[in-house]
Amino acid sequence: MSAIFIAVEGLDGSGGTTQTRLLAEWFRARGHNEVATTSEPSTGPVGRFIRTVLDPNHEASVVGDSVLPFLFAGDRRDHLDREVIPSLQRGAAVITDRYYHSSLAYQSLAIGLPAVAALNERFRPPDVTIFLDLEPEESLARILARGATLERFEALDRLRAIYEAYEAVLVHCRARGEHIVRIDARGTIEEVHKRVLAAVEATMESMA
Numbered sequence: 001m002s003a004i005f006i007a008v009e010g011l012d013g014s015g016g017t018t019q020t021r022l023l024a025e026w027f028r029a030r031g032h033n034e035v036a037t038t039s040e041p042s043t044g045p046v047g048r049f050i051r052t053v054l055d056p057n058h059e060a061s062v063v064g065d066s067v068l069p070f071l072f073a074g075d076r077r078d079h080l081d082r083e084v085i086p087s088l089q090r091g092a093a094v095i096t097d098r099y100y101h102s103s104l105a106y107q108s109l110a111i112g113l114p115a116v117a118a119l120n121e122r123f124r125p126p127d128v129t130i131f132l133d134l135e136p137e138e139s140l141a142r143i144l145a146r147g148a149t150l151e152r153f154e155a156l157d158r159l160r161a162i163y164e165a166y167e168a169v170l171v172h173c174r175a176r177g178e179h180i181v182r183i184d185a186r187g188t189i190e191e192v193h194k195r196v197l198a199a200v201e202a203t204m205e206s207m208a
């Protein structure tokens, strides 16, 4: 079976981590030779640093919002070189929970889309990007339902701004020829999973 690179995107609480896990289980069940799930920020040195910076207990002024886009781009280079590209070269199905679309959406609020897009334009596009489309209000309800303490991105106004930013990101990336499928992320986990699978299977057929 041949390699496939899939990115799962969406607002915080839209179900990205859940759907990434279910999609990986599906690939394993159908006997794909190697299945790798990963996420950004990555587990590498730059990714670990980003996680400490995003921690709500971290002093926000130490690393400003205008610095974050550079850190994310550095982490992405490391993530691709160390993990994603070697896995794809072995023929793996690689599913990443967030990719540069998240940077383009979240960090465009700090430095604008053109600037953050310039930092990310050389990274390998996914074969398919699943955009889990959920209204900010519903995303927030899910975040609160799981009892999480909110990190700096998660307030409702912020979610609304990011949701709008994602709209611009989808337009930008599709204009560059990317294959992005917008999935209705309402309903049960299993219902959403079926929609994700339909998009992935269609992509695999078009690649075969």
Ligand SMILES: Nc1ncnc2c1ncn2[C@@H]1O[C@H](COP(=O)(O)OP(=O)(O)OP(=O)(O)O)[C@@H](O)[C@H]1O
Pocket (backbone or CB within 6 Å): 010, 011, 012, 013, 014, 015, 016, 017, 018, 019, 142, 143, 145, 146, 185, 186, 187, 188, 189, 190, 192
């Ligand atoms: N379809 C669904 N219906 C109801 N709850 C869901 C659904 N999908 C996921 N959840 C729940 O919503 C919460 C957020 O899901 P998940 O962690 O997968 O989202 P996420 O997009 O990865 O969020 P984050 O970006 O904050 O990591 C979890 O508690 C999860 O169990």
Ligand SMILES: [Mg+2]
Pocket (backbone or CB within 6 Å): 016, 017, 018, 097
């Ligand atoms: Mg998640």
